[in-house]
């Protein structure tokens with residue numbers, strides 16, 4: 001970049017600077033360089049060097065701490081759930097209705113804790129760059145069908161109409177199918193949770209601008225414009241009474257955003273309070289040469305085109321807002 005500025009001063013765009021992180025011995029240094037020009041002549045740079053070793057180490061300790069705590073929490077939850085199930089099945093004799101209520105509350109909250117711990121583990125893996133995923137030829141229409149089938153019981157319970165508008169014969173995308181299921185499940189779960197009975201949740205998938213666009217649209221409570229930018233932050237939950245009445249930690253959309261970006265996709269929301277919300281994420285479509293390869297064989301016998309374990313570079317998330325965890329849900 002510096003050579004480019006020196007050789008071709010006109011290539012410089014106002015506000016441009018070089019931002020790098022270098023390791024010098026056991027210190028980590030952040031470097032900011034901005035060019036100085038006299039007329040059209042490059043005369044040098046203004047350079048700011050900052051020792052950020054302590055910040056980097058604090059961040060590393062934070063990530064390691066979350067990872068360790070999540071692992072440690074997982075171990076005792078398993079027997080709590082197991083024994084609650086056994087008692088509910090009557091393994092230790094019949095319970096009174098009150099005892100059954102108490103046991104059901106223990107089980108429901110232990111289930112909730114399991115989900116929270118698995119979200120925390122996912123986040124810590126994402127932040128430390130240890131989340132592995134394998135990209136392969138993935139059929140979005142199949143995933144939409146499976147995820148919707150899994151949520152039909154929830155939708156019926158909440159008196160919601162849940163349906164797909166996925167286009168026919170969609171091209172395959174390059175993605176980790178398990179992670180796409182995780183992304184879509186989080187969005188559909190939110191849409192079902194934050195829509196009042198009698199509403200509708202629709203999942204669409206279509207090709208637009210050379211990418212796959214997958215949309216989850218609901219007729220729910222919506223999100224006010226001033227907080228639409230915050231819903232992807234960790235631990236953010238709206239103040240709406242319906243949101244506060246449902247147990248949740250505000251990690252779902254933060255994970256969705258990281259997972260989508262790992263696929264080089266984008267995710268955004270359009271919403272109007274009282275009318276509904278539409279969450280859209282994009283995924284890259286399989287390159288044309290690989291599509292040709294696919295067309296030679298039947299779909300049933302399709303091969304993994306690229307099954308590599310990919311380690312994702314660490315993201316640099318903002319410090320977490322105060323956690324609003326542990327809404328008891330008796």
Ligand SMILES: Nc1ncnc2c1ncn2[C@@H]1O[C@H](COP(=O)(O)OP(=O)(O)OP(=O)(O)O)[C@@H](O)[C@H]1O
Nearest residue numbers: 190191194222231237238248249250251252253277
């Ligand atoms: N479809 C939606 N309609 C209205 N509000 C939504 C919708 N999806 C998300 N939100 C808002 O964004 C917030 C963050 O969503 P997110 O999925 O990250 O967390 P959560 O659902 O509260 O908890 P969990 O971590 O268990 O998913 C929600 O609490 C809610 O306020």
Ligand SMILES: [Mg+2]
Nearest residue numbers: 190248252253
């Ligand atoms: Mg959620």
